[in-house]
Amino acid sequence: QMDFSHLFEPLAIGQGDRKLVLKNRMVMAPMITRLANGQGEVTPRMVAYYAERAKGGIGAIIVEAIDIEERAVFNLLGIYHDRFINELENLAVTIKEKGAAVIAQIYHIGLRGGFPGPNVLTIAKIQQTLELFSRAAERVKKAGFDGVMIHGAHGYLVSSFLSPLTNQREDQYGGSQERRTRFAVEVVKAIRQAVGKDFPIIFRMNATDFLPGGLTLEDAKVTAPLLESAGVDVISVGSGIGIVPHDPTLGNDQSSSYMVMPMYFPRGWRVGMGAEIKNLVKIPVSISGRINDPLIARDILVQKKADLIDLGRQMLADPYFPQKIADGRTEDICRCIACNYCHGKRFRALKQIRCAVNPLAGRESEARDPRPSPAPLRVMVVGGGIAGLQAAIGLTKRGFRVSLFEKETRLGGQLELAALPPGKGEVRSLLEFLIRQTEKSGIKVNLNSEITPEFVLAERPFAVIIATGGRPIYPKSIPIEKNMNCLPAWDILSGDTKSLGAKTVILGGGFVAAEIADFICEKGMAKDLTIIEMREDIAMDLEPISRQNLLKKLQDYGVKMVPNFLIRQVAGGEVIGEVVGNGNSKRIEADTVIIALGTESVNFPAGALKKAGVKVVFIGDAREPRGIAEAMREGYIAGVSLDPS
Numbered sequence: 001q002m003d004f005s006h007l008f009e010p011l012a013i014g015q016g017d018r019k020l021v022l023k024n025r026m027v028m029a030p031m032i033t034r035l036a037n038g039q040g041e042v043t044p045r046m047v048a049y050y051a052e053r054a055k056g057g058i059g060a061i062i063v064e065a066i067d068i069e070e071r072a073v074f075n076l077l078g079i080y081h082d083r084f085i086n087e088l089e090n091l092a093v094t095i096k097e098k099g100a101a102v103i104a105q106i107y108h109i110g111l112r113g114g115f116p117g118p119n120v121l122t123i124a125k126i127q128q129t130l131e132l133f134s135r136a137a138e139r140v141k142k143a144g145f146d147g148v149m150i151h152g153a154h155g156y157l158v159s160s161f162l163s164p165l166t167n168q169r170e171d172q173y174g175g176s177q178e179r180r181t182r183f184a185v186e187v188v189k190a191i192r193q194a195v196g197k198d199f200p201i202i203f204r205m206n207a208t209d210f211l212p213g214g215l216t217l218e219d220a221k222v223t224a225p226l227l228e229s230a231g232v233d234v235i236s237v238g239s240g241i242g243i244v245p246h247d248p249t250l251g252n253d254q255s256s257s258y259m260v261m262p263m264y265f266p267r268g269w270r271v272g273m274g275a276e277i278k279n280l281v282k283i284p285v286s287i288s289g290r291i292n293d294p295l296i297a298r299d300i301l302v303q304k305k306a307d308l309i310d311l312g313r314q315m316l317a318d319p320y321f322p323q324k325i326a327d328g329r330t331e332d333i334c335r336c337i338a339c340n341y342c343h344g345k346r347f348r349a350l351k352q353i354r355c356a357v358n359p360l361a362g363r364e365s366e367a368r369d370p371r372p373s374p375a376p377l378r379v380m381v382v383g384g385g386i387a388g389l390q391a392a393i394g395l396t397k398r399g400f401r402v403s404l405f406e407k408e409t410r411l412g413g414q415l416e417l418a419a420l421p422p423g424k425g426e427v428r429s430l431l432e433f434l435i436r437q438t439e440k441s442g443i444k445v446n447l448n449s450e451i452t453p454e455f456v457l458a459e460r461p462f463a464v465i466i467a468t469g470g471r472p473i474y475p476k477s478i479p480i481e482k483n484m485n486c487l488p489a490w491d492i493l494s495g496d497t498k499s500l501g502a503k504t505v506i507l508g509g510g511f512v513a514a515e516i517a518d519f520i521c522e523k524g525m526a527k528d529l530t531i532i533e534m535r536e537d538i539a540m541d542l543e544p545i546s547r548q549n550l551l552k553k554l555q556d557y558g559v560k561m562v563p564n565f566l567i568r569q570v571a572g573g574e575v576i577g578e579v580v581g582n583g584n585s586k587r588i589e590a591d592t593v594i595i596a597l598g599t600e601s602v603n604f605p606a607g608a609l610k611k612a613g614v615k616v617v618f619i620g621d622a623r624e625p626r627g628i629a630e631a632m633r634e635g636y637i638a639g640v641s642l643d644p645s
Helices: 044-055 082-097 123-142 157-162 182-195 217-230 271-278 294-302 313-317 321-326 341-348 386-397 414-418 427-441 453-459 489-493 511-523 544-557 607-611 628-641
Strands: 011-013 020-022 026-028 060-067 101-107 147-152 201-206 234-238 285-287 308-311 378-382 401-405 444-446 463-466 470-472 485-488 503-507 528-532 560-562 565-571 574-579 585-589 592-595 599-601 615-618
Touching (some): 044 082, 082 101, 123 147, 147 157, 147 182, 201 217, 217 271, 313 321, 378 386, 386 401, 386 427, 386 463, 414 427, 453 607, 485 489, 489 592, 511 528, 511 544, 544 560
Parallel strands (some): 026 060, 060 101, 101 147, 147 201, 201 234, 234 285, 285 308, 378 401, 401 444, 503 592, 528 560
Antiparallel strands (some): 011 020, 565 574
16 A cells, blocks of 8 residues: 555645645646636536535645636636625635635736737736735635635736746836746735735746746746745746737747646656745745646655645546545546646637546536436447446446447557557556456456347347447548558557558548657658648647647658648559649659548447347447547446436
């Protein structure tokens, strides 16, 4: 049994006589959810979301960024008027009743609001903004929160003052890092005057912006002690700048990747920067960034690199992360795979928060205790990918007698292949989690078992869940010469690499094609590699932060990327087609062609089963080819909603 006692040591924060005592060293980091209503108010859905995480054993929850100034935004919390206090109080009370301390993060959106600018704030406007921060903090305290966090990172207003890239003022607020910190110090002092000495103030700051000309770690080392002297009680260390819509030089997908790190960043990637800040101050320091492993969290504390662990996306993936550690059930933790599905939903689609690996994230208010099966009715699950595994686990918990059938020699389906491209190994943690839960549930697993409708009829089950997944599309409409060396993309990942020629062309330019190209380049399997795509760009179906980084890798490898290419045929050692839009003929030499034109459902005829009275449910790619999130969601729904009557 591992010793995780360091994670459960209490910590008192604050400078007054009445300090806030956190019951453990794990804090839920603030993440915008868009669960507020259109007026910026707390909703029942938001309360349920935070309540679930408070029940999971976290020491404190920092409620997502709350705007101090009225503006037209999409479902973001506001605190610029007293009318917000009552519902915020309800949220705070609920979180505390469930066992966690509660802190509110307040911010001014600044450059990242998508409005024209930037404009130089006048001294009068600065004073007005300080007043907005002060009043917002007063409302936070009136609403019963235990503390307040100032958002001074990621390109919002306070962060913009700290960065030499965005602060080019020549007055008392600019010119040196000490002067650039002045506005942040004044915000701290204004809030302290409003809330008194016994109310903890946390400051979220960047260790570095990761932008040319932006804030560096050396700048941050100047700022941190000044914040401590101003009265900050805890420093929370972040990095990176989010997208600035009107000027990508001030914030873009590249700088965003250091803020919400994709899976190819190592676990605990930001810890070293946090440790450098901690060495300069006496107040506690918290750190975040790809911390999804209890051992990493523990070691950060043991090695005194930070005093608190900020858990963001991991608390989205598994709200019970802290409790499972306390109970000695670390093998039951569902780890965040850093796919950034959540980030894409909130910041690109402007939709409510969701999680690829947690089907209930953002939907907690919809959760119901599933109806148990009154008798151990037999259910067959056909397919051992993530949808089938998820369904089997859920059905077993309800008392169904589940048998799972997989035609391959191992469980996992496409997820096994998805973990093979460079930087995608984190995906395997989801597969390992589902297999562990399947084993613990006692589900009868039958490998090497290709199931037919006739076999199902002979078994006479109560229901059958069809989770047969998908298979690569072979382009029937594109003539391909028989003697052409032609390989499905999946075969490359599964080890068929010896037959690649000198000039390799990938047909199809979705994210799978781009990841295959990355895989080929890392293995040194092809010197001349081209991706062709009918749409206007490559990997457009990939989450933007991950996409930007993947495309940069391909460019560095020298991969040729040819968008707007409509394939007509493959013959005579060439891929022949035309340019979309003008119809001009285009030819690309190829001695090997890799087909990555998408996935189609594996057909499973179910008509006879339905006629025989067997309940049939199609889930995952068997229903329609999509991604991890949909497979997990549909597997979950099948597990909890199958009617036993």
